[in-house]
Amino acid sequence: MMKLWATLKKDVRILMRDRVGLLLMFGMPVLLVLIVTSIQNNAFQSFSKNKILLFISNKDTGRFSRELIRAVDQVRLFRLETVDRNASREELLEQMRKKDGPLAIVIPEDFSVQIAAAAKNKTDKALHSFGLDGDSGSSYKLQAARSKEEQGLRMTSAVDLLYNPGVEAPLKLAAEGALNGALQMVESRQVLKALYLAINERSLPDSMEQEMLSSRMELRESPITRGDAALPLNATQHNVPAWTIFAMFFVVMSLGGSIVREKLNGSFIRLKTLPTPFMIALVSKQITYLGVTFLQAFVIFSMGLWLFPHMGLPALRLPGDLAGLILVTLLCGWCAVSYAILVGVFARTQEQANGFGAVSVVILSIIGGLMVPAFIMPDPFKTAMQFSPLHWALESYYGLFLEGGGLKGILKNIVPLLVITLFIQLIIAAELKRKKLI
Numbered sequence: 001m002m003k004l005w006a007t008l009k010k011d012v013r014i015l016m017r018d019r020v021g022l023l024l025m026f027g028m029p030v031l032l033v034l035i036v037t038s039i040q041n042n043a044f045q046s047f048s049k050n051k052i053l054l055f056i057s058n059k060d061t062g063r064f065s066r067e068l069i070r071a072v073d074q075v076r077l078f079r080l081e082t083v084d085r086n087a088s089r090e091e092l093l094e095q096m097r098k099k100d101g102p103l104a105i106v107i108p109e110d111f112s113v114q115i116a117a118a119a120k121n122k123t124d125k126a127l128h129s130f131g132l133d134g135d136s137g138s139s140y141k142l143q144a145a146r147s148k149e150e151q152g153l154r155m156t157s158a159v160d161l162l163y164n165p166g167v168e169a170p171l172k173l174a175a176e177g178a179l180n181g182a183l184q185m186v187e188s189r190q191v192l193k194a195l196y197l198a199i200n201e202r203s204l205p206d207s208m209e210q211e212m213l214s215s216r217m218e219l220r221e222s223p224i225t226r227g228d229a230a231l232p233l234n235a236t237q238h239n240v241p242a243w244t245i246f247a248m249f250f251v252v253m254s255l256g257g258s259i260v261r262e263k264l265n266g267s268f269i270r271l272k273t274l275p276t277p278f279m280i281a282l283v284s285k286q287i288t289y290l291g292v293t294f295l296q297a298f299v300i301f302s303m304g305l306w307l308f309p310h311m312g313l314p315a316l317r318l319p320g321d322l323a324g325l326i327l328v329t330l331l332c333g334w335c336a337v338s339y340a341i342l343v344g345v346f347a348r349t350q351e352q353a354n355g356f357g358a359v360s361v362v363i364l365s366i367i368g369g370l371m372v373p374a375f376i377m378p379d380p381f382k383t384a385m386q387f388s389p390l391h392w393a394l395e396s397y398y399g400l401f402l403e404g405g406g407l408k409g410i411l412k413n414i415v416p417l418l419v420i421t422l423f424i425q426l427i428i429a430a431e432l433k434r435k436k437l438i
Contacts, residue, residue: 007284021254029247051079055104062112071182119190241397248336252357259344293333319400324407392417
């Protein structure tokens with residue numbers, strides 16, 4: 001025990017001298033958590049607080065274009081900004097660039113005429129299917145007597161949706177869905193009014209119109225949980241666990257380089273000549289850096305708990321099972337330390353350890369779902385994800401932080417992480433034995 005304690009003190013002194021490594025292990029993850037959480041927080045806030053800027057160039061003077069604008073505004077997804085109807089396409093694009101507007105729509109000059117004609121055409125077909133062609137009321141007959149040119153009119157132009165090429169596909173699809181819904185609402189309202197007028201020979205009451213157009217089945221949202229209640233879904237709950245894992249695995253920059261340095265300067269060989277077993281040195285390094293990873297988690301979690309609220313960000317909510325949280329943190333840290341030692345054992349130079357270690361951690365984090373959501377990955381990457389320790393670490397943390405689960409609920413994620421860690425330890429032992437270092 002005294003030998004282990006002396007070795008631990010030696011490793012701690014070496015670690016404290018590695019200021020660059022400490023900066024990478026603590027400073028970089030702290031900045032990442034702050035920056036990424038601040039940016040992504042807007043995506044998790046309600047659209048009522050963060051509406052998308054939408055420019056509208058209305059070249060139509062009819063009432064249906066005004067109804068469309070009202071319908072788009074009622075979606076509560078957009079912050080509307082009207083552009084002069086006489087503005088050219090180039091002027092509209094210039095305004096989008098100046099105000100960094102992602103989207104714009106251009107309503108054509110004949111929009112109201114087209115909506116009226118399309119609604120008339122659908123009304124005629126509906127009445128024909130009802131068998132009301134010849135005996136409908138006088139109001140309908142008066143409408144039917146309108147010009148053949150209007151009856152035969154088809155959609156000759158369309159509402160243009162202009163978007164910045166940098167707009168993400170999900171945002172563009174959401175905007176398209178909202179605008180299509182608004183267009184459908186305008187046309188459906190006109191068809192409904194025309195049908196009611198034709199059948200009842202009087203205008204559709206406003207109260208009935210509102211009731212018929214707004215009636216819909218209730219949509220009830222329920223998050224998937226592993227416990228009694230789910231924790232809040234926000235940028236903090238997502239990012240703090242993810243970047244904590246990333247920080248843990250970045251100990252490869254310090255620990256991997258330390259292993260390489262000791263190999264190159266002959267420390268490994270000198271340790272073999274001492275009465276202290278070399279395995280004590282390895283255990284000492286693992287304990288030292290396991291403490292570092294636990295301290296990283298403590299610092300980042302503390303930021304989420306106490307610093308984020310003062311920055312206008314949601315506060316981190318710790319899971320109810322603190323014992324499960326500690327166990328997952330220790331296991332994630334042990335896996336990260338094991339991976340760092342693995343890189344250091346196989347690397348021949350410190351540059352190799354630092355370069356390969358940093359790049360491999362980034363690749364593993366991408367494959368593991370820390371940077372790209374797992375559900376949008378191609379099938380081959382979903383298969384590769386099962387071999388990434390960061391994936392199982394993330395799933396374990398998410399089971400606690402997002403799904404409100406306990407230790408029992410995340411065992412299926414902890415077991416693969418433990419298996420991967422033990423496999424890495426076996427590879428380390430085999431390589432050290434092959435090099436006759438143990």
